[in-house]
Amino acid sequence: MRRKEREITDTHQLQQILEECKVCRVAMQDKDGLYLVPLNFGYQYQDGKLTLYLHSSKEGRKISALSQNSSVCFEMDCSHKLVEGDVACAYSYEYQSIVGNGTAHIVDNKEEKKQALSILMRHMTEKAFEFTDSMADLVAVIKIEADSFSGKGHHL
Numbered sequence: 109m110r111r112k113e114r115e116i117t118d119t120h121q122l123q124q125i126l127e128e129c130k131v132c133r134v135a136m137q138d139k140d141g142l143y144l145v146p147l148n149f150g151y152q153y154q155d156g157k158l159t160l161y162l163h164s165s166k167e168g169r170k171i172s173a174l175s176q177n178s179s180v181c182f183e184m185d186c187s188h189k190l191v192e193g194d195v196a197c198a199y200s201y202e203y204q205s206i207v208g209n210g211t212a213h214i215v216d217n218k219e220e221k222k223q224a225l226s227i228l229m230r231h232m233t234e235k236a237f238e239f240t241d242s243m244a245d246l247v248a249v250i251k252i253e254a255d256s257f258s259g260k261g262h263h264l
Contacts, residue, residue, distance in 0.1 A: 116259030125204045126151050129184035136180050138173035145170055150228030158254040161224040166248045180212045208257025215249040224249045
């Protein structure tokens, strides 16, 4: 990271960013090139290990791309605020973000899939939901295990 003074390494601060962000952009590659898609997500963050859970249609470019190449990059950002200045060069922008790389897998195990959907819904709504087998069968669940990630923030 070029701007080391903006790096966030504190586990509690990283958890706060994960909690505040509601959209994760996932980049993948297929035979047609790079593909970037914004998705709602849920997560588990324990002992420095980050796992993201996303849901998707069972068909489409995203699922096809992940079946060809499971390597992904992801990004999420939040806490946006424009900081005004007297001249254009004095303007700035406050933010917090997490960027990382990982491996994506389609979750096949029904119990893991239902748990992942519950984690996602709890993150998005702060409510507990349970899923039946038939509900879980309607969607694909993507699990991204982060190989590496970093936090960054800029606050004036």
